[in-house]
Amino acid sequence: xxxxxxxxxxxxxxxxxxxxxxxxxxxxxxxxxxxxxxxxxxxxxxxxxxxxxxxxxxxxxxxxxxxxxxxxxxxxxxxxxxxxxxxxxxxxxxxxxxxxxxxxxxxxxxxxxxxxxxxxxxxxxxxxxxxxxxxxxxxxxxxxxxxxxxxxxxxxxxxxxxxxxxxxxxxxxxx
Amino acid sequence: xxxxxxxxxxxxxxxxxxxxxxxxxxxxxxxxxxxxxxxxxxxxxxxxxxxxxxxxxxxxxxxxxxxxxxxxxxxxxxxxxxxxxxxxxxxxxxxxxxxxxxxxxxxxxxxxxxxxxxxxxxxxxxxxxxxxxxxxxxxxxxxxxxxxxxxxxxxxxxxxxxxxxxxxxxxxxxxxxxxxxxxxxxxxxxxxxxxxxxxxxxxxxxxxxxxxxxxxxxxxxxxxxxxxxxxxxxxxxxxxxxxxxxxxxxxxxxxxxxxxxxxxxxxxxxxxxxxxxxxxxxxxxxxxxxxxxxxxxxxxxxxxxxxxxxxxxxxxxxxxxxxxxxxxxxxxxxxxxxxxxxxxxxxxxxxxxxxxxxxxxxxxxxx
Numbered sequence: 001x002x003x004x005x006x007x008x009x010x011x012x013x014x015x016x017x018x019x020x021x022x023x024x025x026x027x028x029x030x031x032x033x034x035x036x037x038x039x040x041x042x043x044x045x046x047x048x049x050x051x052x053x054x055x056x057x058x059x060x061x062x063x064x065x066x067x068x069x070x071x072x073x074x075x076x077x078x079x080x081x082x083x084x085x086x087x088x089x090x091x092x093x094x095x096x097x098x099x100x101x102x103x104x105x106x107x108x109x110x111x112x113x114x115x116x117x118x119x120x121x122x123x124x125x126x127x128x129x130x131x132x133x134x135x136x137x138x139x140x141x142x143x144x145x146x147x148x149x150x151x152x153x154x155x156x157x158x159x160x161x162x163x164x165x166x167x168x169x170x171x172x173x174x175x
Numbered sequence: 176x177x178x179x180x181x182x183x184x185x186x187x188x189x190x191x192x193x194x195x196x197x198x199x200x201x202x203x204x205x206x207x208x209x210x211x212x213x214x215x216x217x218x219x220x221x222x223x224x225x226x227x228x229x230x231x232x233x234x235x236x237x238x239x240x241x242x243x244x245x246x247x248x249x250x251x252x253x254x255x256x257x258x259x260x261x262x263x264x265x266x267x268x269x270x271x272x273x274x275x276x277x278x279x280x281x282x283x284x285x286x287x288x289x290x291x292x293x294x295x296x297x298x299x300x301x302x303x304x305x306x307x308x309x310x311x312x313x314x315x316x317x318x319x320x321x322x323x324x325x326x327x328x329x330x331x332x333x334x335x336x337x338x339x340x341x342x343x344x345x346x347x348x349x350x351x352x353x354x355x356x357x358x359x360x361x362x363x364x365x366x367x368x369x370x371x372x373x374x375x376x377x378x379x380x381x382x383x384x385x386x387x388x389x390x391x392x393x394x395x396x397x398x399x400x401x402x403x404x405x406x407x408x409x410x411x412x413x414x415x416x417x418x419x420x421x422x423x424x425x426x427x428x429x430x431x432x433x434x435x436x437x438x439x440x441x442x443x444x445x446x447x448x449x450x451x452x453x454x455x456x457x458x459x460x461x462x463x464x465x466x467x468x469x470x471x472x473x474x475x476x477x478x479x480x481x482x483x484x485x486x487x488x489x490x491x492x493x494x495x496x497x498x499x500x501x502x503x504x505x506x507x508x509x510x511x512x513x514x515x516x517x518x519x520x521x522x523x524x525x526x527x528x529x530x531x532x533x534x535x536x537x538x539x540x541x542x
Contacts, residue, residue, distance in 0.1 A: 002408075003408040003409040003412070004408060004409050004412050005408065006407070006408025006409070007407055007408030007409045007410070007411075007412035007413040007416065008408070008412065008416065009408070010402075010406060010407040010408055010413055011407075011412070011413050011416030011417050012416075014402070014407075014413075014417050015400050015417070019400055019401060019402060020394075020400065021379065021400050022379070022380060022397075022398045022399060022400055024373065024376075024377070024378055024379075026398075027373040027398065028515065028516055029373065029374050029511070029514070029516030029517075030373050030374070030376065031352060031373075031374070031375070031376040032374050032516065033346075033371075033374040033375050033376075033507075034350075034351075034352050034374075034375055034376035035375070036351065038346070038349055038350075038351075038375075039349040039351060040349060040493060040495075041346060041347055041348070041349035041468075041495060042274075042343075042346055042347060042495075043273070043274075043275055043347075043495070043497055043500075045273065046273055046274070049272045049273055050269075050272075050273075051269060051272065055268075055269065055280070056269070057267055057268050057269055057272070058267065059267075059268075059281060060201065060265050060267065060281055060314070061199070061200055061201075061247070063198055063199040063313075065198075069284050069285075069301070070284070070285055070297070071284045071285065072284065072285055072286050072287050074286075074287040075284065075287060078284050079280060079281045079282055079283060079284050079291075080199075080265065080281040080282075081198075081199050081201075081202075081263070081265075081281065081282055081291070081313040081314065082284045082300070082301065083284075083291065083297070083300045083301030083302035083303070084198065084301070085228070085230070085231050085232070085297075085301050085302060085303040086228040086229070086230040086231050086297075086301070088228075092228075096226065100285075104286055104287060104288055104477065107478060107479075110225045110476075110477055110478050111478075113225035113226040113298075114222075114225050114447065116226070117183075117222060117225065117226065117227055117228070118183075118222075120183070120228055120229045121182070121183030121184065121186075121229060123229065124182050124183060124229035124230070125182075125183075135182065135186075135188075136188075137186070139188070140182055140186040140187060140188045141185050141186050142185075
């Protein structure tokens with residue numbers, strides 16, 4: 001049976017007892033915000049509040065950022081406040097800086113940022129390992145409950161260790 | 176302080192992080208007392224939003240207590256209980272003057288297409304979010320709203336995003352008395368959009384999803400006529416048949432993580448060659464009647480999506496879309512909550528609310 005035929009059959013029975021139509025008269029607050037003028041609706045340009053073309057408003061005081069903040073080439077100037085979470089770093093940072101050479105209209109901009117995100121994930125794992133705290137992947141991915149995090153860490157380490165051992169063994173055999 | 180820490184797609188953990196500090200005269204530091212995981216956080220969690228960096232803290236739906244304010248903040252003081260809109264808005268740029276607080280031009284260096292949003296990647300400004308014990312709140316003299324004494328904090332936290340986004344979805348539909356409204360998605364936003372469609376005078380409200388428990392809840396909460404898209408064949412044909420001519424207004428309340436079409440799933444969610452799965456938008460465009468309105472609040476990435484734009488032209492459809500302008504809507508929504516027209520906390524499932532009555536349990540616990 002085609003999807004259209006299934007739709008026809010379902011529509012022939014709807015609404016029914018399992019899919020009852022709601023009587024608006026029974027709905028609390030029905031129509032309290034009804035507004036015939038809301039058509040076309042928000043967002044609408046309010047010309048009384050327009051301050052002319054361009055960036056004519058008085059800007060807020062500018063934040064002095066103490067980390068590197070990448071900026072869209074489409075901005076005429078840096079917005080007054082910026083987020084300072086996780087500044088660009090490492091190889092992913094290099095890719096992000098390159099990406100910000102392209103406008104938001106270019107696919108290259110977004111695809112390079114997606115690539116940087118994936119590289120950043122690997123950097124995060126390496127960073128954890130370098131700090132002597134290998135990531136507990138099973139817990140972080142929600143496969144195992146946090147209450148069993150120690151067992152999960154041992155299992156993860158065992159699997160990773162086995163993987164490394166197999167790679168080493170295979171290379172020796174090839175050699 | 177303890178905070179959620181993003182480690183890559185589908186990997187998060189709780190980490191000890193430095194306390195946030197005031198970085199601008201209009202900043203405040205807020206101690207978080209309630210924080211939600213939004214459906215749109217899943218887009219970040221699944222690695223679908225470009226420039227989501229390892230080490231970032233998510234969370235754009237939170238309320239809490241003001242701990243410290245900068246010298247430029249005169250309307251708040253330490254100890255105030257506030258709900259914090261998810262938009263970071265200056266209140267004085269061209270867009271804020273128009274009430275477009277989701278489009279502020281003074282809060283996002285990394286992109287011009289969207290204003291700053293707490294904990295929502297560097298594409299939305301690179302601000303750490305509220306899934307943490309403390310959070311830096313920029314433009315604190317403008318965004319945060321003091322929670323009325325009578326308001327339940329579970330209601331307050333849902334006024335930071337869920338309720339305004341649902342309400343604005345209905346508002347942007349330009350619903351007129353007697354209109355037929357179809358809402359795609361019975362998640363929190365879809366539930367509120369359907370509930371609010373009645374406030375604007377809808378004559379018929381239909382909700383489409385594929386999670387039975389959500390549809391069951393929508394049937395009584397909204398209340399709405401509900402359909403599981405797995406049981407109705409081609410949803411567009413079905414909706415046209417039961418409405419005779421197509422809906423007056425269709426609302427996309429799902430966004431990039433949708434289900435329902437293998438093509439979009441493969442290209443959008445698996446290969447990431449689209450900005451997510453746009454099937455609800457596809458259905459909305461094709462289900463709405465000629466000359467109707469499609470309202471989009473579902474979140475998509477910044478690249479492109481395969482949607483039938485030719486049908487938008489040929490049917491003369493009006494498309495309305497935006498991030499919710501939370502601060503603009505709060506006075507009216509607080510009134511609706513007070514008058515019992517909207518019951519936000521009712522959408523929190525009992526399992527998340529500790530059996531109800533006890534409020535939300537703490538989720539950040541030392542590992």
